[in-house]
Amino acid sequence: MPAGDIGALLARFSELGKKAFARTGKSFPIIVIKEAGLDSVWIHRVLQNEWIESHDVDPASIATSRRRRRAKTDKIYGEALVRTLLAYRRGEPRVCTMVKAPDAEEEDRRRLCRERKVLIAERIKHVSCSRPRCSRSACKGQCAKPSLGRCSMIGSRLWPILSAPCPMPASISSNSR
Numbered sequence: 138m139p140a141g142d143i144g145a146l147l148a149r150f151s152e153l154g155k156k157a158f159a160r161t162g163k164s165f166p167i168i169v170i171k172e173a174g175l176d177s178v179w180i181h182r183v184l185q186n187e188w189i190e191s192h193d194v195d196p197a198s199i200a201t202s203r204r205r206r207r208a209k210t211d212k213i214y215g216e217a218l219v220r221t222l223l224a225y226r227r228g229e230p231r232v233c234t235m236v237k238a239p240d241a242e243e244e245d246r247r248r249l250c251r252e253r254k255v256l257i258a259e260r261i262k263h264v265s266c267s268r269p270r271c272s273r274s275a276c277k278g279q280c281a282k283p284s285l286g287r288c289s290m291i292g293s294r295l296w297p298i299l300s301a302p303c304p305m306p307a308s309i310s311s312n313s314r
Contacts, residue, residue, distance in 0.1 A: 143183050150189065170222040172196045173236035175251070181238045194221060198234035 139145070150167050157165050169184055171177050173193040184191040199221055201207065224232040239247065 143180075147187060166190060168192070168222065168226075170194055170218050172218075178238050178244055182241075192222065192225070193236040193238060194218070195234040195236050200232070 154164065154167060157163070168190045170192045171180065171194070173195055177193050181191045181193055199217060201217075207213070221233045225235070
């Protein structure tokens with residue numbers, strides 16, 4: 138199933154429920170456990186709206202063997218999550234730490250900070266890309282604001298005289314303003 142396809146996920150849960158009912162004659166609740174992360178919040182909300190029990194576990198709190206290195210595959214990790222969920226449901230203390238999903242308002246506040254971090258990282262990438270182009274061209278050493286990665290010679294009369302194209306693509310020079 139493709140990532141982010143909630144309809145397919147819910148259809149699969151329904152299919153599994155019907156299969157279990159056909160085999161045993163009983164209806165079982167669906168319980169989901171997943172690692173806490175950025176995407177787990179909206180998935181948690183969708184599952185809660187569909188009356189599916191959902192748990193977000195802190196990945197660092199799951200007990201692992203520290204004596205030797207272990208293989209890391211989805212199957213092994215999935216089995217560890219199921220064992221963790223079973224122990225949590227039995228009420229075993231300190232088996233893992235469940236993360237409380239934030240409400241919508243708190244998530245909106247966090248989203249602003251995350252989007253700002255993404256924009257800053259993108260800007261740094263543009264600056265890192267444009268500085269070598271600026272230094273290889275006629276505007277060498279004349280960047281007005283190196284922190285913005287904008288060359289002071291772009292758009293001036295010097296470019297036609299040198300008959301060289303501007304070293305920065307239009308998308309970078311327009312984004313750095």
